[in-house]
Amino acid sequence: MKTSNTDTVWQTIREETAREVQSEPVLASFLHATILNHDSLETALSFHLAHTLASPAASALLVREVLEEAFAADPEIGCAMRADICAVYERDSACEQLSVPFLYFKGFHALQSYRVAHWLWQQGRVSLALFFQNRISCEFGVDIHPAAKIGRGILMDHATGIVIGETAVVGNNVSLMQSVTLGGTGKEHGDRHPKVGDGVLISAGAKILGNIHIGEGAQVGSGSVVLKDVPPHTIVAGVPAKVIGTPDCDAPALSMNHGACCG
Amino acid sequence: MKTSNTDTVWQTIREETAREVQSEPVLASFLHATILNHDSLETALSFHLAHTLASPAASALLVREVLEEAFAADPEIGCAMRADICAVYERDSACEQLSVPFLYFKGFHALQSYRVAHWLWQQGRVSLALFFQNRISCEFGVDIHPAAKIGRGILMDHATGIVIGETAVVGNNVSLMQSVTLGGTGKEHGDRHPKVGDGVLISAGAKILGNIHIGEGAQVGSGSVVLKDVPPHTIVAGVPAKVIGTPDCDAPALSMNHGACCG
Amino acid sequence: MKTSNTDTVWQTIREETAREVQSEPVLASFLHATILNHDSLETALSFHLAHTLASPAASALLVREVLEEAFAADPEIGCAMRADICAVYERDSACEQLSVPFLYFKGFHALQSYRVAHWLWQQGRVSLALFFQNRISCEFGVDIHPAAKIGRGILMDHATGIVIGETAVVGNNVSLMQSVTLGGTGKEHGDRHPKVGDGVLISAGAKILGNIHIGEGAQVGSGSVVLKDVPPHTIVAGVPAKVIGTPDCDAPALSMNHGACCG
Amino acid sequence: MKTSNTDTVWQTIREETAREVQSEPVLASFLHATILNHDSLETALSFHLAHTLASPAASALLVREVLEEAFAADPEIGCAMRADICAVYERDSACEQLSVPFLYFKGFHALQSYRVAHWLWQQGRVSLALFFQNRISCEFGVDIHPAAKIGRGILMDHATGIVIGETAVVGNNVSLMQSVTLGGTGKEHGDRHPKVGDGVLISAGAKILGNIHIGEGAQVGSGSVVLKDVPPHTIVAGVPAKVIGTPDCDAPALSMNHGACCG
Amino acid sequence: MKTSNTDTVWQTIREETAREVQSEPVLASFLHATILNHDSLETALSFHLAHTLASPAASALLVREVLEEAFAADPEIGCAMRADICAVYERDSACEQLSVPFLYFKGFHALQSYRVAHWLWQQGRVSLALFFQNRISCEFGVDIHPAAKIGRGILMDHATGIVIGETAVVGNNVSLMQSVTLGGTGKEHGDRHPKVGDGVLISAGAKILGNIHIGEGAQVGSGSVVLKDVPPHTIVAGVPAKVIGTPDCDAPALSMNHGACCG
């Protein structure tokens, strides 16, 4: 199997993994099957996710066919997954290798699985998209409606309990911590979920409800309940959330300074 | 296999599914095995849940035997599950078919599995009820004590992180969002969990603690911490929660207007 | 198989289980395989957890080899697991037998699995530790960094959504409820997570962020967001959290009086 | 669960099993799940065979539904399986309990699975019958066409390699050893396989080919190739087979004296 | 998914299957996943065989990757498998549809799996070829050395116990019944197994040993032991085998008249 020399993310993951195989024999089996046997990030990920998303209702073989169909049809998914891997690597101080999110971070796995479900939704394959949504929710504790729109370079840290609704839009380079909700209000159809700008950081347990805008570079404090627009480059916190300051950088999602919200 | 013509919920689910089989061949396999092969909602659900709740500790065959025993012994479970399906369909704007919660919504699956655990508890089969509680918690991220009492027409939306304690009582037509806790205080035995009236809406992440009453038609805002009784037909919000208004209808669980709590 | 007569926790669990086998035939199969076939708490737990943590990436046989290696190498794990079982039994009023947390409480399972991951981390086996962290997070919805340090006699009640970061330290006899976060701030490396003293009670959904100290015997109210040190033997609550009183006993983790925080 | 006191085969199996559970803890788990949890031979067998015949193509739940449908529709299957158990017990000197063939003899398992496939074939459900034939052949190494007709009180000893063709007929109280073929000749359709009378013993590796009659109480020596009718109460042996003597009893299938064929 | 209209074998299999789905709902699930979801015979077979050959040692995903690699690299496999399907259909009077051997005949499955193992062997991938040989032997009871050479249009009927050695060569349009051995003599390396000409029929249980030639259009009687060359267009039978006649047609493999050998 040959490897494209120009895909530096994949190259790096392979090199890191080749070293791990030497140092941890217990994982050699898993690392060979999941990474070293494959010649692209996409085939490796379809292998890895297929094992995780498989169930008595849909075998790993069947799930993988869908994943590969999506990866082949929409190259944007491949671009986004590379940006997501780099986002975790750059922002999560507990992550020191590119291979770590790929192999072990369920936030990354949930996000890529959603990207496939979103592609299915766009193709009008609503039932299969819902099927994926269910598997993602059961396996990872992350519930993203397949119609939601999510940009590149996203970090979903820890990830358990994240909920993102049908008409939500999330920009690029956003960081979402565990138990964050981007939810709707009321049962009417139509546009009813938050729009989150680029570079936004939403801390653990924050609930953002309704068709409101979280401006570019804004930061939402942990445990906040946000029901109104948040201006760009401001920090909001509290129940209900109020503006309490200004982030220490243009894109708080990148600096991950959760403590800033009570400065 | 024949189908009772008088069970309109089941009839509708079958008809919806028969159409899906045509349009999404990848799911045809799953839809036949899970719905079209069966002749009642109960046998279909026992098949579907048995696959999900099975584990190395208890095979799908064994789990299904217990589910079928419960469904046969207590027809109320069947009534409640039909009301729950309709509740999701009516209140969740992202849900456009009756078959969708049946097939894909883990809140619905967790709730029906609890109904079986509750029946086991009532029969004095405490260990088996706890076994089910464990499987529900691991698989769905929903932890409902089997002794809790829960009415009909319940929506558990998104569901991850919902916790309902041993002596909690939940009325009919209640809507519970993700990460809601109906918890106890102190370690003494006895009645120590909330009593939630009919038609109540509890928004995402709200924690309701202690043997307190949430009056009929009340609404609890997202992220609230409720430690005292809530009068009927009021909205409470905040940490700790305070009365902030009146719902826009008699049963806020039905209108699902989470944003109202900061009106 | 003989049983050490001096391990009273294990003896009690075996006796309770022998009675259950008589009264609940559906579980006899599971109870024999998981408890009665074994002659120590450690071999029984390695059997039980191996089944739960197994995945297509690592078979139950492989997982069990790692668990047994850790139990044999570090007897402290065995001491801690016995203290944890007793902690659940004493503090959780819904738990009336020692065998119940061992068999059915995923907070206990997540904690013991973490103890093995922590031992791996201490041995420099970083990748395998991360592998365990992933499995614990996917299976139980509990995300504990393997480098975190956690004492004995810990109760993780309900457990879904608990997150504990890399440099967090948790003392002895601490109780953590569902959705509690002991998180970091910023993306710099180094010591950036909370230090929690002995006997502390942290109620559902509380977020404690940054390298701060939660003093011995303190109590953190449900839904609180804590960003500053908490003095010993105080109650804090709110978003952000403020001191609101004094616990009703030296170790609120033991009395579990969550309602106290709004006295 | 109650047990019919009048089914002595089932009663005996249960009593034998209850003793085994005491003496072999490693099997307690299996014995409870497979026998003690059930209240009839039929439900126990559907449980046991469903686990064995399940495959990625058809889950245990689905297989069991078919088995139960057949057992309920055709009580003759239940009669035959009881006669078969007794046949093994009486004729196989290595079998000292009724529960042994039920639990452990693949010849018995293959035969009962065929009985269900035969019922499916009779109902015109050809594909499902072939599906069962495939599973029986893969799992047990026994290939019985579902259209073949086989009586009661049959012993298939060791069983690997037994082949029985489409138009074969086997009487009552017949014993077939491993690698026996009841095969056809030519590719024309129509009646082209052997007819085997009551009480016949066919020793290991014998091949009987074509629409010929093996008379009542006859015996076919090991390794024989039989291409012509065999008169009742004679012994044939050799390649091709010739009459070499007379069996030492009316029904050689019952005395199992394979050595007689070279007296 | 579109289907090549020019592949009449695959077209016929699809049409037959589409009809079966209507008439046997229990199999609809299996038939969709195995045939109707796919757009070529090769992808359908890789799906079907991957499920069968998978084991804890190699997941279905991994097995399928190898199968697909072989099918893509060597189009001859695809030609041979089509010829094999037609061979079964034409010669086996119990087979009335092309889809039947594809779905249900383990002789066909073993043969196609061997074809992939043979391709691996040719590529010098000896270990992986032996791995496949093991899986074929365990799953189907058929042991074909991957170095053996086997032509097109082969029927392996019933198949259990067939053994074909390392240096055996089998021509085109050959029929092999159950328990046939093409074995070696002695332990020296080198050419030591039979060479079987086109159109040969080898009946059940025949053992052919050593580097001998079975001439074109010959027939070997059931239970024979053949240790010397067999001239073309002759029938041999017996232990040891002797010439006993002449087949009733040029290619006895096609007429399948096993009984002829004692004419």
Add this chain to the structure above:
Amino acid sequence: MKTSNTDTVWQTIREETAREVQSEPVLASFLHATILNHDSLETALSFHLAHTLASPAASALLVREVLEEAFAADPEIGCAMRADICAVYERDSACEQLSVPFLYFKGFHALQSYRVAHWLWQQGRVSLALFFQNRISCEFGVDIHPAAKIGRGILMDHATGIVIGETAVVGNNVSLMQSVTLGGTGKEHGDRHPKVGDGVLISAGAKILGNIHIGEGAQVGSGSVVLKDVPPHTIVAGVPAKVIGTPDCDAPALSMNHGACCG
């Protein structure tokens, strides 16, 4: 993990495997988990066989516990398995590495599994021994009664269809080909199966029936039916078998010259 340098069989297997891992990445995963992760032949084999013998009735964890108990209690099993590996390596010209029978030959797997079942039988654990017999028969198509006594240095080549009865005794350095039966006659209890001397070669499909002696260094031709004692160092063949010559060496099992029987 360290490896005993004095176990040359195990050392060689590890070295061969380390080379394979480099050359066949598809197997790297399997080879690490099955061989390289282990530090003795016994732990590697218990891992490998546990995966193969596992079933819904007994998980791999449970099976492995029994295997390890037997290996630890009876060191003779370890000696015999090493002799068996060497026997295959020396006699099977298709086997060029010691690791090949260990990893891929089901005759070897069946034999070692029998050795464990035999140890169980000797301990009076009859049911568990029968359980193993069943699994061996279903998985490998080899049916060895656990009471049979079998020496060291045994080759079971191809293995499908081998049957060895309860009171059979097999000496050292014996070779048994596929479909060989060492069977009984009659249904009386007591000593009724063959006694096979050292160095005997029994060719494919031979049936040896009754309490007769096959003398040391004898050879039984393929397809023979043996009903009388065979003198040492003679060749018998035919149906029924007659003396036809003298083997070309003292121990025909070692030279494997099947063709000799018609010299």
